[in-house]
Structures are given as structure tokens and as C-alpha cells.
Amino acid sequence: MSRIPAPWMPAVPMKRIICHWTAGTNKANDVDKKAYHILIEGDGSLVRGKPTISANSGSLKDGYAAHTLNCNTDSIGVSLCGMAGAIEAPFKPGPYPITKPQWAVFIDVVAELASHYDIPVTPKTILFHAEVEPNLGIKQRNKWDITRLPFDLSLITAAAVGNLMRSSVAAQLKSQVVVLEPIPVGAIAVTTSIVKTRSTKDGPDTGSIPANVNVEVAVVDGMLIRVETPAGYLVWADRTAFKMVDGPQVETNTKADSLRDVVTSLRSLAEQIEAAIA
Ligand SMILES: [Zn+2]
Structure with missing residues (x-):
């Protein structure tokens, strides 16, 4: 399921x-909206932050999301809305605790970002502040x-909460694995999201095709395909x-052909047996 709008x-x-x-x-x-790329409100609604993710990519551009001190370059900032007035020890969640349904949406969002940006689920690449x-x-x-976490007081350290998040994200990614139907050469296919493209099979990305664009499939090679763009x-x-x-x-005669093959090989087998008996 996709929760995050493609743009x-x-x-x-x-x-x-x-x-x-x-x-x-x-x-x-x-x-809040100035500091993060994506926010999840208490009722599970997604809100886009003011900075675009691209402002944090490669080098920091004007209006980037300043969510983590000295670690904003190439970092997507996701935030759960809440916890004003919370106290760490002894723990008091305050009047705006983050909730379990909000957390569930958050896990979906992180899994979708991890999948989209090809970010591995490790403690150094997907982590809490x-x-x-x-x-x-x-x-x-x-x-x-x-x-x-206000809804699970058994977890007490950053590592414990981080590990819960990562195992939930990993489980979510596993459940999202879809079986791909084959695409034959000559088929017309449509892009389901923005697709990075390259001019050579092993080369760097050289361009992209927007979502919902029809292309013609020229070559299929495992998980790579060569397509002709509308241009x-x-x-x-x-x-x-x-x-x-x-x-x-x-081709409509595929089945007949394979049956014919079976008959031919049975006939030749029968001839060999006959020859052996004689
Ligand atoms: Zn933070």
C-alpha cells in the first residue's frame, strides 16, 4: 500500500x-513543518513539510530540513507529531502522547521511504534522533x-525503541514484496512511479521517466528492462x-506444438523398443 504521494x-x-x-x-x-520532510499527526494523517527531500540531497540547498545537528545531508527527516511537555525520567508523556495508530502509519511511511530510496534497514541508516x-x-x-513510547512502557532505551522500529519496518517491507507478472518484449508498459533510467545497462542514472507514462518494452533482462520512451x-x-x-x-498454436513434440518423442521411443525386441 502506498501512503506517500509520489510528488x-x-x-x-x-x-x-x-x-x-x-x-x-x-x-x-x-x-514543525519547516523542520521535517514528512510528519505524521496524531490521527495518522500525513503532512508534507515545507522542505523537499531534494533540498537535503547531495549538498544542502536553501530551505533544507534542519532536523538533525550536523547530519542533514542525505538524511530524510520524518517526525511523529506530539510529546510537548513530556519528561524523560521519571517518564511522563505529557498532554500530547504519540499513539499506537500513529506509530503504525509511521512504520508504513518509513518502510515506503526505505523501499523507494533503496535505504537498507540498519541502525546506521534508519534510526531515531x-x-x-x-x-x-x-x-x-x-x-x-x-x-x-507512551503505549509500550517496557521499552526504555533508544536502542530498544530503534530496534522495535527497524524490525517492524523490515517486516512491513517483507510483506510488501510483490510477485511480478512477466512483461514480454513488445508489450506496452506504464510507469508506476518516477523511474530512474540509464543509457547503458551497468552505467549511472542518466535520466528519469515520470509516473503514468506508457513505454514500449524492447528488451527484458532479469530485473532490468530496456524501454522506448515517448520521446x-x-x-x-x-x-x-x-x-x-x-x-x-x-501464439495460439503453442499448446498444439508441445503436444506434437510429446507424440513425436513417444513414437521414436516406441520405434527404439520395437528395434530392441526384434
Ligand atoms: Zn529530533
Whole structure:
């Protein structure tokens, strides 16, 4: 299931996802929206932050999301709205606790980003703000998002909450694995998202095709396909980003041919047996 609108996920390289809470209310306000790329409100609604993910890609551009001290380059910032007035120890969640349904949407969002940006689920690449200092060695200012969960008080450290998040994201990614139907050469296929393309099979990305564009399939090679774009260019792309909309006519005599083959080989076997008996 896709929760994140495609335009929120520009085709740029990103290396990690850093997850936060806003320390605000369960609604995203203007200050919250400036700091993160994607926010999840208390009722599970998704809100797009003001910065685009591309502003944090490669080098920081004007208006980038400043969500993690000295670790914003190539980092997507996702935040759960809530926890204003919370106290770490003894733990008090305050009047705006993050909730279990909100957390479930958050897991979906992180899994979708991990899949889209091809980010592995490891403690250094998908982590909470509270894990940045221990896991990446980048000093933060006493950030404890997230070391405690209001709906599961058994978890007490950043690593425990981080590991719960990562195992849930990994499980979600596994359940999302889809069986791809074959796309034959000559088929018309449609892009299901923005697709990065390259001019050679093993080369770097050289362009992209927007979502919902029809292309003609020229070559199928495992998980790669070579397609002709509407502008007439032949490019290589990841097969998973396409769905077949129209295929070439299947040969109608395939079944008859294979039956004929069986009859032929049985006949030759019978002849060999006859020859052996005689
Ligand atoms: Zn944070």
C-alpha cells in the first residue's frame, strides 16, 4: 500500500532516514513543518513539510530540513507529531502522547521511504534522533526522541525503541514484496512511479521517466528492462517500476506444438523398443 504521494518523493539519492517526534502537539504547526520532510499527526494523517527531500540531497540547498545537528545531508527527516511537555525520567508523556495508530502509519511511511530510496534497514541508516550520537558518533544536544513510547512502557532505551522500529519496518517491507507478472518484449508498459533510467545497462542514472507514462518494452533482462520512451529514446530501467498495460498476441498454436513434440518423442521411443525386441 502506498501512503506517500509520489510528488513528495523526488528521484534523488538519499542515504538515511532519521526519525523524530516534534515535541509539539499532535497536529503539525508551521515550525514543525519547516523542520521535517514528512510528519505524521496524531490521527495518522500525513503532512508534507515545507522542505523537499531534494533540498537535503547531495549538498544542502536553501530551505533544507534542519532536523538533525550536523547530519542533514542525505538524511530524510520524518517526525511523529506530539510529546510537548513530556519528561524523560521519571517518564511522563505529557498532554500530547504519540499513539499506537500513529506509530503504525509511521512504520508504513518509513518502510515506503526505505523501499523507494533503496535505504537498507540498519541502525546506521534508519534510526531515531536519539540514536544518532551512539550509532553515528555525531554529537547531539540531549535529544531523547525516541527513548520512551507512551503505549509500550517496557521499552526504555533508544536502542530498544530503534530496534522495535527497524524490525517492524523490515517486516512491513517483507510483506510488501510483490510477485511480478512477466512483461514480454513488445508489450506496452506504464510507469508506476518516477523511474530512474540509464543509457547503458551497468552505467549511472542518466535520466528519469515520470509516473503514468506508457513505454514500449524492447528488451527484458532479469530485473532490468530496456524501454522506448515517448520521446523515442531507448533506456534501461528497473523492471519493478512498470506494469504491463497491453501485450503482444500470444501464439495460439503453442499448446498444439508441445503436444506434437510429446507424440513425436513417444513414437521414436516406441520405434527404439520395437528395434530392441526384434
Ligand atoms: Zn529530533
